[in-house]
Amino acid sequence: MKNILLLTDFSENSINAIRYALQLFEGDTCNFSLLNVQSSSSFMTDDLMLSGNQSLYDSIIKKAKNKLDQLILELEDEFETQTYSIKSVADYDSLTDAINQIKASKNIDLVVMGTNGVTGASEVVFGSNTINVIRKVDCPTLVIPEGFKYRTPKEILLPLDHSDSLRENAFTDAVSFAKRFSKKIHLLRIKTNNENSKEELKDKENINTFLKEMQHEYHLITDIPIAIAVDTYIQTHNIDLTTLLVQKESLFERFFIGSPTTKISNNIRVPLLIFHSY
Known part of the structure; x- marks a missing residue:
């Protein structure tokens, strides 16, 4: 950059x-x-x-x-x-x-x-x-x-929607940023039900491929709104920056029009870094 x-x-x-x-x-x-x-x-x-x-x-x-x-x-x-x-x-x-x-x-x-x-x-x-x-x-x-004082983003949180892929360019961009500045990345896959998405099933393989040289945590959360899950995680872990992978069309609109991500962006506790996946 x-x-x-x-x-x-x-x-x-x-x-x-x-x-x-x-x-x-x-x-x-x-x-x-x-x-x-x-x-x-x-x-x-x-x-x-x-x-x-x-x-x-x-x-x-x-x-x-x-x-x-x-x-x-x-x-x-x-x-x-x-x-x-x-x-x-x-x-x-x-x-x-x-x-x-x-x-x-x-x-x-x-x-x-x-x-x-x-x-x-x-x-x-x-x-x-x-x-x-x-x-x-x-x-x-x-x-x-507002009012956030600089600290090195040593630990980064990446919330994942059910359809966010760990093989898309937005994710590799987020990982490149994390490797440049951070020592650890936290992945938070948020599910709307108990069914496994195809992307979730690939997570372990992709994490082993892209994050094998970096400290990481991976968590699955079911039926908790993303804004609440993210805010709670930030308060209970030493998170310095949050990254979001933003998609277009239906998912994008669900995120940004009266959606949890709108709430995240309006009430963020730590810096928010957006990467577009389209």
Whole structure:
């Protein structure tokens, strides 16, 4: 993960997420893009009229660009020993459209954002929009909960739905991340009934293939909602980060529309790393 997109609305929550990312990749040579997106709903007609002869860019984007550049100076001073490149990007667009454009132009490997849940003051960018980014941006996304202080993700939790495969690219990406940062991965296969799924039957073989050189735990849980299972496991184990494999269509919609995963993303206790499996 060398090209990383950092989202900010200049809130303390978003800046905390940026600091987490800079600490996570300490010692790596990374290209960070720091993005602030201004939306039309943030400005009244009177605001634009007061700009006089200034262009739309000058009246809306320039102020954001200056704030981004100032934030970069502060971050560079704080992390002065690191081999980072941080560039500012200000845009006037929808959040997900802006992210997708930058993802394509800068070959982004990871999106990092903060969230304080849908009831927080920053809901316009980092509440419900967290779900929109996960749904509409096909890129690994790291979500940092409000106020979470950095610690090395030594132990990672990976909840698995009945159809999540340990042979899909999303799982191998999650394992690559775990091997890079962690000493142990916890697999939590969550079943809706007592019937064995075809993926569950392959788990032992796949674990022996992909995790033979890494510490791991594997648990089967039946008839417990995923949000409750994950939250309980995090509270009873030393989990530093949770990873989810997100699928499309029926499973994806079940996860993200009024679903347990929506609840997880809105109430996460530790950072949440999303890998798409489509």
